[in-house]
Amino acid sequence: MLDPISLAAITGVLGAVGSGMANEAGRWAWESTGGLVRRIAGREVAAPTNAEQMTAVARLVHERVHSDPQLAHAWTLFAQGVPMPGAGPRAERPCLPASVRFFTDRQEALKRLDKEAARPFDGSPRVALLHGPEGMGTSTLAVHWGWRQVDRFPDGQLYADLRGPGASDIGAVLSSLLRQLGLPDEEIPPATEDRADRFRRYAAGRRLLLVLDHAQSAAQIRPLLTSAPGVFTVVVTRRPFTGVDALPVQVGPLAKRDAVHLLTHLVGKPAMSAAKAALPAVLDRCGGSPYALRAAAPRLATPSAEVPPVPDSDPGPHSGPRHHGGPGPHSDPVRAAAEDSYRLLAPDAARVYRLTGLYDWPAFDAAAAARAADIERTEAARLLEELAEALLLERTGDGRYRYRPAVRAHAEAAAAATDGIAACSAAVSRTVEWYLHLAVGAAQAALPESWRAPSGTSPVSYADRGEAVSALATEARNLVQAVYAAEEFGHRDTVVRLCQALWPLLLKAGQHDVLLPALRVGARTADTHIPGTRAAGALHAQLAHTLTELRRWDEAEPEARAAARDERVAGHVRGHASAVEFLGLLRLRQWRWQEAYDCFEEAYGILDGIGPADEGARDLPRARALLERHRGRALRGLGRRDEARERLERALRFFRESGEAYNTARTLTDLAETHLDGGEFAAALPLVDEAIAALAREKAAYQLAHLRTLRERCLNSGAPQG
Incomplete structure (x- = not known):
């Protein structure tokens, strides 16, 4: 068993916590880690953002815990509650798309794939690169071969389509592969490099087929390759490319005999005989392409059809x-x-x-x-x-x-x-308008109480919040394309409202990597055409939020500052306070506790500018309670536990009285962890139990799992106090 205070174990714990920030429980754990690292180091330590920085923090912790038994005990107790990524979930076995009924020829290609899949493992990855022009059946060949080899890959067959807009985003592709392996969205790491690491971990020790269809370049597929001995990767592309060591398998036109054989399977011998006169011209025009032959088959099968x-x-x-x-x-x-x-x-x-x-x-x-x-x-x-x-x-x-x-x-x-430029432009504009109506209607249904939802009416409505968020998630990639189209056509207001409508999706369902390009367009449009407005502030805030969730913190900071600037210039006090608050939340992620506290103090003061009759006045008590909670979190990170408890208890009173079960549980968790930082296990236990009870009716599986871990720490501590 690995020594919990060894350098390898400490590095593993830091990596596991860092890659687990896809859900709120993971973000709690990250903040707790930062506070403990500060306590161990005796000073503020910047949160690591890459592997090199993570190793440096691990070395610092390793050095300090080996010189102080109390710190070693505190780290060990904390590390015991961190779930480590292991072999991964064992979900229902993933499989390929359906194959075709009639498959002709390709015997040489099939044999080459068989040979590469059976090649004794020598440390190099098993990779084959199927290449051929569009319509030559390369994808069909990969899928057909995969279904013939089901027994060779008992742990499943993964499939990723790298075609179309957004498919070049490796983070999104890795998310899809992890979902196929059974990992829920709430456990998919936010950063692409962490997703790649998690995918390699889960692939290790499994016998899997990975089909990467419609690949465009070596750079696109390189992060998806693994040297795991049980994994065979088939890359499908139109033309071979350098930069990846793979067995090349060329897929060319079907020979005339095989083309006739495929058509006969598709239409039957009587139809082939009836179309005998037209057959040479059809074969010549199809050029040995299975797609073209299949498209021609219905015309050959119907005697009255035009050939x-x-x-x-x-x-x-x-x-x-x-x-x-x-x-x-x-x-x-x-x-x-x-x-x-x-x-x-x-x-x-x-x-x-x-x-x-x-x-x-x-x-x-x-x-x-x-x-x-x-x-x-x-x-x-x-x-x-x-x-x-x-x-x-x-x-x-x-x-x-x-x-x-x-x-x-x-x-x-x-x-x-046929239609001309004006009609074509009108058709695209109508489609973009449809996606705008869908997005605005869904955003208003998903967050009816939010001032961030776009204003105006929409002819599209949804029955409830869940249906609205689901609609946004289903159309996410189309909404990104609609933003591009609106920018291309110069429809600036459409760009702004489409991007504003993405807020519920960012908040409730993530998809940050998919939506990031559209949010960049929105922020660029705001800076160029509507600087210093509420809309500009909202768009910069959304971009800052997404960059933060993707752990691109250096990029998130200027966006958060731009949001605060635009909201201040626009005279939107509530939005200005919210942007400054968000900068403080970013600082919490970065373990910059004093700066986080200062941001929350500033935001609290900004809220004082909202009068009784002003916009946001009704929300003022709740906004202040949230800031009290955030101030408590920052003070906890600074090690000022008594002050942290005071702030958190103020927030807790408000959430209890207002009946907000979820925020009550969040604040109880913060209070419990503050007690645990001081070794006050008996004081933490009832708070944990109350938080668990508060979440009993909420769909908060990860938060509950985190609370149960805290409860185990309380019951099994036996640690010295102080």
Whole structure:
């Protein structure tokens, strides 16, 4: 068993606490760690933000606890309550997306994958790089091979789609992989490097297949690779890239014989015989692409269907099924297949196809498509299914759709040629407006009491807070794209209101890594066009909050200061106090206790500027109680325990009297930990028990787990007092 005061054990505890700040219990533990480190060091120690700084703090603690038995005992008691990341959760076995019914050829590629997966482990990671043009079936090959090898990977098959906007965010991809391994959102570390470390820990000792689909570069996949002996990684990309040592497996066009074999499977021998005359031209146009062959199959299967000849130019105006120009026989077969399917669409379906594809929405539903085409939602739902049947859209499995990149490029070109710039701009603007209505309606339903929610009315409503937050979470990536589109179109007010509407999502569901790019756009827009306004202050505050949660504290500080500046200039006293308070909370994370206390003192004084009839007056007692609690936390970090208890007891009286169970429990926890800092276990125990009772009806699993750990410390302490 590892000595709890060894350098390795201390480093492990600090790392575990640092990576566990995704939930409030984790943030409590981080503050407690900082206070204990200050007590052990005898001075203020800056919170570490990287591995090198973490090691330096661990060495400092190691040196001090070995020279003072009381400090060693205090550290040991604390460390015993820190859950260490181990082998990870054992959830339901993750699996790949569904494979196709008919799979043809690729025997050589399958053999190469078999060989790499079975290669004796020599310390180097098992990685294969499947590469081939879009529509050549590289993704299908990876998934098909994976399903054939289920027994080889008893711990599961992980899948990450690296295509589309936001997919290059490695932190978001790692979050997805950790969720597939069974880790709940509340335990996913906020920092990308901690997520990567947690993923490698959980992969170690497991037999897993990892499929990284639609990879764009070596830099994108490098943090996702592991040398764990039981993990085999299959990277799928259009073209090979350097920078990653991997077995290259090229996937080219199907041979004519195999193409015919696939078509025969898809349509049957009678249909193939009936289409014998047209078959050579179809095969030539499909260019050995499995996607193009599948798209052509319905036309071959229906004797009355039109089998398009080979066009010779790009799509022109479309007014219904007819022949006109398109890609030639040596062009991209995916785009050629899209053109062939498009020319057979009815005008209403063709219009939805063109206008919905004008912007790179990650995955859209019938409501968004209806706004793009300016039609009823039920009609849009019907037409989207028609487009999916024609393979012009992909179903995502949750009632939503997306385009292949080459197919969307075709749709966009067709829209430009057919509908014109004005109609295309109007379609994108209508879609952005839909996402704005959705976001504003959801934000107001999720936080109806918050002055941070965007003002104005929305035609979209939600039954309750949970449904509203869920809607925002589902559409998070589309909302980021809507912010980009609004900025591109110069719709500054839309940018501001969309970003303001993200606040409940940041507060309730995180997704900070996904939303960070949109928040940066919002802050940039505010600085350029509306500096010194309440809206500007709110946008900087949101960005500061997200950067803090991502442990990018040096970036968060100037944003918090900008929020305070804008709120002060705007004369918004409540917002100014809130921004200064937030800077104090940032200082708590940084273990800069005196500066945190000074911020809370300043915020308390700012609140004195709110008169009885002013905005925020009704919220004043609660705002002051929260600041009392924060001041108590800062004083605890400074080791001024008597003053800390006084502040915390004042806050506790307010929360008890107002019936706020959650804040009552939080303050009781702060008080209990303040007693524990002084070794006053008997005084801490009833506070812990009261906090547990206060949270009994709340959905606060992590806070309850933290409190139970504190309770065990009280019962099993046996420590010397002082």
